[in-house]
Amino acid sequence: MTDPVPPADPGDAVARLAALRAALAQRARDCGRAPDAIRLVAVSKTYSADEVWPTIAVAGQTTFGENRVQEAVPKWRDLRARAAALGKTIELHLIGPLQSNKAREAVEHFDVIETVDRDKIAAALAREIERLGKRPRLYVEVNTGAEPQKAGILPDEADAFLERCRTVHGLTIDGLMAIPPAGEQASPHFALLGVIARRNGLKELSMGMSADWPLAVALGATAIRVGSAIFGARSGR
Numbered sequence: 001m002t003d004p005v006p007p008a009d010p011g012d013a014v015a016r017l018a019a020l021r022a023a024l025a026q027r028a029r030d031c032g033r034a035p036d037a038i039r040l041v042a043v044s045k046t047y048s049a050d051e052v053w054p055t056i057a058v059a060g061q062t063t064f065g066e067n068r069v070q071e072a073v074p075k076w077r078d079l080r081a082r083a084a085a086l087g088k089t090i091e092l093h094l095i096g097p098l099q100s101n102k103a104r105e106a107v108e109h110f111d112v113i114e115t116v117d118r119d120k121i122a123a124a125l126a127r128e129i130e131r132l133g134k135r136p137r138l139y140v141e142v143n144t145g146a147e148p149q150k151a152g153i154l155p156d157e158a159d160a161f162l163e164r165c166r167t168v169h170g171l172t173i174d175g176l177m178a179i180p181p182a183g184e185q186a187s188p189h190f191a192l193l194g195v196i197a198r199r200n201g202l203k204e205l206s207m208g209m210s211a212d213w214p215l216a217v218a219l220g221a222t223a224i225r226v227g228s229a230i231f232g233a234r235s236g237r
C-alpha cells in the first residue's frame, strides 16, 4: 500500500511548512480572523532532531508538539541548544497522554502541557510546579467523542474538573484540547470544545490536525497541531 504523503525529506518539510503557513493565513482571513491569532504547532513526534532541525534553522519554526515525554526529552535538549545558538527560543507542547510518574519531566521540559485530564495528573503537576518553580501553561484535554480508549475528561465532567483544577489543585488552566474520533465529522467536536471553553472563560482552543485544521480554524482554534502535512507520513516509524 502506498501512502498519500511521501516519506520525510528535510527539504520537503521546509517547503511544506511554508505552504501550510500561507494556507493557514489565507484560511484565517477567509474566516474573518487575524492570521496571527492562530498558532501553528508543528508535531515532530517520530522525527529525529536532524530531520526537525531545518524547520527551525531554515524555516524559523519555534513552536513544536511531541506526544511522548521519553522521546521528547533528549531530542529537545539537543534542539533547544542548537536553536539557542541561533538566538531562537523553542516553545514545546506536550500533546500526548501524561502519566503521573512523568509529571516532573513534563514540567521541566515542556512549555505547554495540553493533556491535563484527571485529578491525579493535576495534583502531580501542581506538586512539581511548586517544587521546580517552573510554570508551564496548561490545557485540559476533553474526550469530546466519549471514546472509552481515549484520554481526556468527558464533556459532562469538564466544568467540574476545571473548577477542581482551580480550587483543589491551585492550577491555572488556559485552554482546552481535543482529538475528535477518527472517521467522524470533526466539526461537532470542535464546536463542543468551543462551547465548553466559552462557558468556562478559557481563551485557548487547541484543535485541528493535518486532515481537518481548516475546519478547526473556522470554529475558533487558537492553535492547530499539524504533523504529517509538514514532516511526511509516520507509517513504518
Ligand SMILES: *Cc1c(COP(=O)(O)O)cnc(C)c1O
Pocket (backbone or CB within 6 Å): 043, 045, 067, 095, 096, 179, 209, 210, 211, 225, 226, 227, 228, 229
Ligand atoms: C500526532 C498528533 C497530531 C498531528 O497529527 P497529523 O495528522 O500528523 O497532523 C496532532 N495532535 C495529536 C494529539 C497527535 O498525537
